[in-house]
Amino acid sequence: MRRVIGLMSGTSLDGVDAALIETDGERIASFGTALTIPYDPALRTALRGLLDRAAHIDATDPELLQLERRLTDVHVAAVAALGEPAALIGFHGQTILHRPGEGRTWQIGDAAYLAHRTGLPVAYDFRSADVAAGGEGAPLVPAYHAALAARLERPVAFLNLGGVANLTWIGPDDALIACDTGPGNALLDDWAMRHTGTPCDTDGRLAASGRVDEAVLTGLLAHPFFSRPAPKSLDRLQFHAALDAVSGLSAADGAATLTAFTAASIAMTILAERPKHWLVCGGGRRNPVLMQALRDRLHAPVEAVESLGWDGDALEAQCFAFLAVRVEAGLPLSWPGTTGAPEPTPGGRLVRPS
Ligand SMILES: Nc1ncnc2c1ncn2[C@@H]1O[C@H](COP(=O)(O)OP(=O)(O)OP(=O)(O)O)[C@@H](O)[C@H]1O
Numbered sequence: 001m002r003r004v005i006g007l008m009s010g011t012s013l014d015g016v017d018a019a020l021i022e023t024d025g026e027r028i029a030s031f032g033t034a035l036t037i038p039y040d041p042a043l044r045t046a047l048r049g050l051l052d053r054a055a056h057i058d059a060t061d062p063e064l065l066q067l068e069r070r071l072t073d074v075h076v077a078a079v080a081a082l083g084e085p086a087a088l089i090g091f092h093g094q095t096i097l098h099r100p101g102e103g104r105t106w107q108i109g110d111a112a113y114l115a116h117r118t119g120l121p122v123a124y125d126f127r128s129a130d131v132a133a134g135g136e137g138a139p140l141v142p143a144y145h146a147a148l149a150a151r152l153e154r155p156v157a158f159l160n161l162g163g164v165a166n167l168t169w170i171g172p173d174d175a176l177i178a179c180d181t182g183p184g185n186a187l188l189d190d191w192a193m194r195h196t197g198t199p200c201d202t203d204g205r206l207a208a209s210g211r212v213d214e215a216v217l218t219g220l221l222a223h224p225f226f227s228r229p230a231p232k233s234l235d236r237l238q239f240h241a242a243l244d245a246v247s248g249l250s251a252a253d254g255a256a257t258l259t260a261f262t263a264a265s266i267a268m269t270i271l272a273e274r275p276k277h278w279l280v281c282g283g284g285r286r287n288p289v290l291m292q293a294l295r296d297r298l299h300a301p302v303e304a305v306e307s308l309g310w311d312g313d314a315l316e317a318q319c320f321a322f323l324a325v326r327v328e329a330g331l332p333l334s335w336p337g338t339t340g341a342p343e344p345t346p347g348g349r350l351v352r353p354s
């Protein structure tokens, strides 16, 4: 068992999550400290701008290189703030582009600089090998979900409500099915910012005061992504047109409709057998309107992962600690059922401090 730090910065562009676990890449022996270092507003804005330009730049873009250093400094700060002795770091980086159909997925961050600053080996570039093999490159968290669920009744589903939502279904014989399901909070965050100037619909208050526009919702759900079977993955900006579809609605009705859109697209996901339990992580589990919409549509208990003693904010960071050990050991990070890779596929790269 090794003490490993995982670092994840998600699609919401809210900051870097850091967490330590003790693991051998198969089992989890213990959970250590976890924390988040928020991006300062200027970095968040700059990264947001980069997302819009990512398809048109390359890795030598001067603004990109400057941002990559600033971003990595936040990760260095996260490792320092954690203050946990560790043997290895799993560094996801910030996704700025994800187009697996074009063979491209791009997570920025300077792994060699992180290794140099922390004095620790760093596993990084977790998604490229899967995309190169013909997989979706995401989600990669199913390996970690399966380790967490070792003793749970099956089928069980994990649901991550981040900027994008993704689920892992674990069947009776440990079969894994996974995919991004559609929007998580990203559209609702943009809507809330536009109408109330707040970065999210805090506690679902805006949505709670509105009504779902069923016609608009039906139109949104007609997108071909939702009838495609898993595996499938998404870029953050892929459903941005949904904001146009709700633009004629009031602030409250738009929020209610976007919240229903997230829940309904999750419920539409085709699974082999209905899960007995849904375990929810990611910031969206704090939105009671979204959680109730899920309960209304999923016909099974839907609970935050805290009900099993886990930390729903730290889970993705922990995952990249777990995957770092698998990178080092050359173990698969993805399977045909999780990303569509033709076979169990190892991935990631390792850099040692210079
Ligand atoms: N009290 C709350 N009420 C409503 N929404 C909330 C609340 N707290 C957090 N959120 C939502 O959670 C989001 C952050 O979630 P999280 O940190 O899981 O995203 P992420 O890790 O960036 O995304 P991803 O998993 O897609 O990479 C916020 O943008 C917000 O929408």
Ligand SMILES: CC(=O)N[C@H]1[C@@H]2OC[C@@H](O2)[C@@H](O)[C@@H]1O[C@H](C)C(=O)O
Pocket (backbone or CB within 6 Å): 010, 011, 095, 098, 105, 137, 138, 139, 140, 141, 142, 160, 162, 163, 164, 165, 166, 180, 233, 234, 316
């Ligand atoms: C390309 C990319 O960075 N995807 C993220 C994002 O955030 C949630 C969802 O979209 C998921 O596909 C993935 O992250 C998780 C940790 C994963 O790979 O499992």
